[in-house]
Amino acid sequence: MAGRPREHDEQTARALLDEAERLVEAEGAAALTVRRVADGVGVSTRAVYSVYGSKDGLLVALGVRGFDMLGRRVAARPRTDDPAADLVEAGVMVFRRFAVEHPALFQIAIQWAMPDPTLARQFRDVGWEAWAELVALVERVDLGGRDVQEVAREFHALCEGMAAIELRGMLAAGEEERIWRDALGALVAGLRR
Amino acid sequence: MAGRPREHDEQTARALLDEAERLVEAEGAAALTVRRVADGVGVSTRAVYSVYGSKDGLLVALGVRGFDMLGRRVAARPRTDDPAADLVEAGVMVFRRFAVEHPALFQIAIQWAMPDPTLARQFRDVGWEAWAELVALVERVDLGGRDVQEVAREFHALCEGMAAIELRGMLAAGEEERIWRDALGALVAGLRR
């Protein structure tokens, strides 16, 4: 008595998630509807509910994907003998790149840009792993007795704000990386004195 | 040939906007529906369309209200003989207070947290006025030849990021103001050297 085997495997799950991210990226959060995601992959709307339970489940999965990506990239950063520069470079080359290349994931995972922000609780664990990677980078910088968690928050705040502003098209075209380095460098320098 | 006089005057308009802000504040952006706003004020849904044209029009009006509030408060800040401190205090006492007291307006006006972010174009003018007030504060600080607009952007980015983080409950309770001052102070100090 085995019953009918499920047709929607892990491959369909990834295809659905890809389509969801693509939709938000291309047409904004309002374009993310269960019907369009299903149609884009070529399955019925029921498949989305079989795999992710609900539209909210889809959003949570996007958040997990975002934090997973972010955490891996921070961890993969090279460590030089200049911890302060390492931190700034991580901000520019990881956080900025992530936000620019995957704005939909940035908005969902980092900014909690969803109809129901309490859903963020469901990817808190994955987020914490990425957070720990950032803290590890901050820990290497001498900050004159400042609380590491607190500094990490402040650094993250500047990164998040810069990313938000850049995604809104408010940074001079072509100058984005320089301005990021200027801002992040100034914050770290100001914290060290 | 005068026709029937309109029943929904400026007073109803303000009542609708108040109710809209209250709804978003209390239950999140998803709770903002034309029907609920109308019911809350005691008029029909048609009134919302008579006054604001659409739900999007309501969102734009909330954005205008936010920027108007922000601009006035920045302009009203006292100028002391320490321009750098004035800037930091403006960030803490204006931007932070605004975000904490009116999170819905912050999310709409500043973060463009709407289904269709292109609506932000419609309150760009009011936003520019508030922006000019911030630039005026930055201009007084000696920044060693840095571009004023650019520094204003960086300062705004940190404020926006800190506000976003605080609204998500990620700052130690009771320590918020001190952390804001620490972060903003560090950025300004780092920019001045």
Place this chain on the structure above:
DNA sequence: CCACATTCCGAAACAGCGTTGCGATATGCT
């Protein structure tokens, strides 16, 4: 080899959303 029990999928239905067309209503001018 067949029929059954079991499981899942897809189409259709439901409530709620933003929005709009239409009949009824309430006013000011002639």
Place this chain on the structure above:
DNA sequence: AGCATATCGCAACGCTGTTTCGGAATGTGG
């Protein structure tokens, strides 16, 4: 007084997320 006119409230439309339900597909017991 009666007509012209502009507004309002109700009901409908197409869309949304979600659920229900009948049919289809499979591994197993006879």
